Amino acid sequence: MARKYDVIIVGAGPAGIFAALELSSAGLDVLLLDKGRETNARICPVQKGSKHCAYCSPCHLVSGFGGAGAFSDGKLTLSTEVGGHLKELIGMEQAKTMVDYVDSIYLKFGTPHEVYGIGEKVTEIERRATLAGLKLTPVKLRHLGTENCRQTLKTMQKYLSPRVDIKLMTAVKTIIVEDNAVKAIETDDGEQLVCRYLILAPGREGSEWLASEAKRLKLSVTSNPIDVGVRVEVPLAITEELTSVLYEAKLEFYSPSFNDRVRTFCMCPGGEVIMESTGGPNPVVTINGIGYTEQKTKNNNFAILVSTTFTKPFHEPIAYGKYLARLANILSGGVLIQRLGDLMDGRRSTQNRIKHCLTEPSLKAATPGDLSFALPYRYLKGIVEMLQAMDKLTPGVASPHTLLYGIEVKFYSSQLKLTPCLETEISSMFAAGDGAGISRGLVQASASGTVVAREILKRLGKN
Numbered sequence: 001m002a003r004k005y006d007v008i009i010v011g012a013g014p015a016g017i018f019a020a021l022e023l024s025s026a027g028l029d030v031l032l033l034d035k036g037r038e039t040n041a042r043i044c045p046v047q048k049g050s051k052h053c054a055y056c057s058p059c060h061l062v063s064g065f066g067g068a069g070a071f072s073d074g075k076l077t078l079s080t081e082v083g084g085h086l087k088e089l090i091g092m093e094q095a096k097t098m099v100d101y102v103d104s105i106y107l108k109f110g111t112p113h114e115v116y117g118i119g120e121k122v123t124e125i126e127r128r129a130t131l132a133g134l135k136l137t138p139v140k141l142r143h144l145g146t147e148n149c150r151q152t153l154k155t156m157q158k159y160l161s162p163r164v165d166i167k168l169m170t171a172v173k174t175i176i177v178e179d180n181a182v183k184a185i186e187t188d189d190g191e192q193l194v195c196r197y198l199i200l201a202p203g204r205e206g207s208e209w210l211a212s213e214a215k216r217l218k219l220s221v222t223s224n225p226i227d228v229g230v231r232v233e234v235p236l237a238i239t240e241e242l243t244s245v246l247y248e249a250k251l252e253f254y255s256p257s258f259n260d261r262v263r264t265f266c267m268c269p270g271g272e273v274i275m276e277s278t279g280g281p282n283p284v285v286t287i288n289g290i291g292y293t294e295q296k297t298k299n300n301n302f303a304i305l306v307s308t309t310f311t312k313p314f315h316e317p318i319a320y321g322k323y324l325a326r327l328a329n330i331l332s333g334g335v336l337i338q339r340l341g342d343l344m345d346g347r348r349s350t351q352n353r354i355k356h357c358l359t360e361p362s363l364k365a366a367t368p369g370d371l372s373f374a375l376p377y378r379y380l381k382g383i384v385e386m387l388q389a390m391d392k393l394t395p396g397v398a399s400p401h402t403l404l405y406g407i408e409v410k411f412y413s414s415q416l417k418l419t420p421c422l423e424t425e426i427s428s429m430f431a432a433g434d435g436a437g438i439s440r441g442l443v444q445a446s447a448s449g450t451v452v453a454r455e456i457l458k459r460l461g462k463n
Contacts, residue, residue, distance in 0.1 A: 002184065002191075002192040003193055003194065004029070004194040004195070005029045005165075005196075006029045006196050007023055007029075007030045007031070007195060007196065008195040008197075009031065009032045009033070009199040010198070010200050010206075011033075011200070011201035011202040011206060011433065011435065012033070012034035012036075012064070012065045012168070013034075013066065013067020013068065013069055013203040014066075014067060014445040014446040015201035015203075015432035015434075015445040015448050016034070016067070016201040017066070017153075017156055017446070017449065018102065018445075018449035018450045019199050019450065019453040020449075021453075022449070022457070023164070023456065024163035026457055026460070027462075028462070030163075030164040030165065031164070031166075032160070032164055032165070032166050033166070033167040033170045033172070034063065034064060034065060034067075034169075035169065035170060035172075035206075036058050036062075037060065037064045037169060038064065039064065039066055039153055039154055042063075042070065044061050044071075044275075044276075052333060052365060053277055053285045053334050055277050056277065057283070058171075059205070059278060059283065061274065061276040062203070062204065062276050062277075062278055064168065065166070065168060066153035069149065070153055071146060071149075071274070071276075071290055072146065072149060072442070073145070073149075073266060073268045073289060073291040074145050074442075075141055075142070075143055075266070075441070076103065076106055076111065076141065076142040076143075076442055077140075077141050077442075077444075078103055078115075078140040078141060079137075080092060080095040080096055082250050083443055083444045084439035084440050084441060084445070084448070085437070086439065086448060089418060090420050090421075091420070095447070098447035098450055099443055099444070099447055102446045102447045103142070103443070105446075106446075109152050109159075110148070110152050111148075111152060112144065114143070115140050115141065115142060116141045116142075116143065117139050117245070118140060121245045122245060125245060125249075125393075128393055129251060131392070132389050132390070133392070134252065134393060137252065138246070138250075139248075141246070141248060143291075143293070145291060145292045145294070146290045146292050147292050147294065148293055170187050170188075171187060172185050172186070172187055172202075172209075173186050173188045174186040175198065175200075175213050177429075180426055180427055181426065182195065182426055182428045183195075196428060197428045197429075197430070197456045197459075198428065199431075199432060199449070199452050199453075200424075200429065200430065200431045200435075200436060201435065201436070201445075201448075202435040203433060204278065204410065206435045207411045207436075210414070211414040214416055219425050220416070220425060221414050221415065222417070223310070223317050223414060223415075224437050225307040225309045226307070226308050226321055226409075227265075227306070227307050227410040228306055228308070228379055228409050229305035229379065229383055230287075230304055230371065230375075230404045230407060231288070231289060231303050231304075231404070231406075232303070232304055232397075232403070232405075233273055233299050233359055233362065233403040234299065234359060234397055234399070235299060235358070235396075236296075236297075237396075238394060239267075239269065240300075242393075243269035243300060247269065248264075248267040248302075251263065251393075253385070253386045255306075255381065255385050255386070257378075257382070260306050260307065260378070260382050261307040262305070262306050262382045262383065262385070262386040263304070263305055263307070264303065264304060264305075264386075264390075265303040265304075265305050266288070266302060266303050267289075268291035268300065268301050268302065269291060269300045270291055270296030270300070271290055271292070271296075271297065271299070271362075272290055272291070272299075272363065273287060273288075273363040274288050275288075278411060284325040284326050284329055285325065285329050285334050285335060286407065287303075287335055289302065289303070303408045304383050305408065305410065308378075317414065318411050318414065321409040321410075322409070322411075324375065324376075324407055327374040328371075328407045331367075331369055331370075331374055332366070332369055334366070335363065335366045335367065336370075336407075337349065337363070337369070337403060337404070337406075338370060338403070338406075339353055339401060339402070340384075340387065340399065340401075341399075341401065342370075342400075343380070343404065344384070346372075348368065348369050348370035350368050351368055354368050357403065358399075359399075359401045361403055371404060374407060415436065416436055416437065422451055430452040432448040432449045432452050433445040433448055433449065
């Protein structure tokens with residue numbers, strides 16, 4: 001006989017965890033499951049010295065308890081303006097309330113109290129950014145660091161373990177629906193788990209699966225803009241004025257050549273560039289960044305992403321992003337690295353040029369090459385124009401010795417049609433987090449999980 005639960009949560013990233021935290025004291029039968037492993041068992045071979053991505057299935061960096069956030073820089077962006085679309089879905093006032101509430105829960109579980117992005121220096125940096133043709137969005141931000149982020153997640157798991165069922169290394173294959181209401185899920189090994197309510201929070205790694213299930217169930221899906229770009233690495237001294245005040249500079253720019261929106265993302269002062277594989281049975285290797293509070297490098301790395309909106313009949317943004325990433329994989333066997341000076345001179349980087357570069361690469365496994373063979377001209381043009389604008393704000397960013405890694409793609413481009421309580425077109429089935437196209441960061445992902453859990457508690461008369 002199939003096991004029955006009041007609530008099943010698919011995905012143990014921040015959205016799933018915060019949904020479970022909210023539900024954990026209501027006396028309900030709750031199952032939180034994820035296809036990845038325990039936090040301590042999530043070990044990347046590249047970070048242990050391997051020269052090549054092992055294509056772990058699933059990737060330890062993006063799957064498992066904590067989701068991709070477990071190996072992130074651990075930035076809590078306390079804002080409704082960046083990090084997702086929550087305010088459009090639930091309203092500005094409720095979104096602000098949720099952000100504050102999520103912040104209080106992270107503090108309860110050990111997040112540092114220090115806040116970046118406040119004070120008079122922020123106003124001066126914003127003024128200088130405007131003069132450089134950039135828009136700075138000042139945000140309050142707490143920084144956990146990768147090691148503290150994982151410790152916080154372990155504390156959350158310890159709290160949840162006696163209160164909800166946690167089932168890891170379990171992938172969901174199918175959502176079972178009857179009479180337009182959710183009934184159960186079926187795992188990869190054929191087990192059926194029945195539920196009254198289902199929360200889909202599969203993260204970016206599960207976005208392709210979710211899009212596929214949405215298509216099968218004939219749900220309405222909107223394609224978000226595709227975010228494609230590179231990870232930039234520069235000496236920490238170049239951006240230290242920005243990062244000491246803001247920690248992460250949220251900069252936005254519109255390319256003069258194509259009027260595309262270009263932005264910085266996930267700035268990691270003193271951090272490292274890492275590989276991660278994503279995309280299910282046919283994975284691709286992409287780039288990301290991490291940063292510790294104690295073990296710091298001499299570099300800062302951050303993404304520059306170009307957002308492009310396509311028109312019909314295009315409707316497969318995830319497939320397009322994977323295609324571009326796979327080009328870089330084919331050219332390099334994993335990840336490409338190129339000096340900005342070589343890109344501007346129209347030549348590939350070599351081991352010798354990288355060896356003599358003033359910026360020492362933190363990702364030793366990257367292969368010197370030419371990004372112009374993997375990224376369309378339109379993207380490269382926008383990235384270069386953004387770097388040149390940033391150079392006016394913080395001189396040295398557009399140095400010939402700046403390193404570019406490729407490529408970075410954010411797989412959260414499909415958004416389900418949702419009600420203000422984040423319910424899908426199927427009754428009692430909700431969606432939350434990055435994989436559903438709602439959020440783009442830890443805080444709004446966590447907040448979306450909380451919104452869904454509170455709605456379920458309300459319907460069950462438990463709030």
